[in-house]
Amino acid sequence: MTTTSETVSIELTKSQAIVLFEWLSKHDEADDVKYDYDAEQRIVWRIQAILEKTLTEPFKDNYTQILEQARNEVMTE
Numbered sequence: 671m672t673t674t675s676e677t678v679s680i681e682l683t684k685s686q687a688i689v690l691f692e693w694l695s696k697h698d699e700a701d702d703v704k705y706d707y708d709a710e711q712r713i714v715w716r717i718q719a720i721l722e723k724t725l726t727e728p729f730k731d732n733y734t735q736i737l738e739q740a741r742n743e744v745m746t747e
Contacts, residue, residue: 685740691721
């Protein structure tokens with residue numbers, strides 16, 4: 671089997687990133703996602719870590735409002 675080290679970039683709007691981060695965090699904390707392979711969990715954790723390093727919004731006092739606004743923006747895109 672040949673593997674490749676090519677990279678793939680995914681672009682998200684800030685609102686999309688906030689909503690995705692929240693969803694990943696919620697399900698990680700609840701431990702309710704079942705993975706068929708350890709590699710799947712590693713990728714989810716990697717995406718979550720990238721978002722955590724990129725976003726400042728989850729650490730703001732008004733994060734609940736920011737999240738609600740982000741959800742609304744995603745629904746109107």
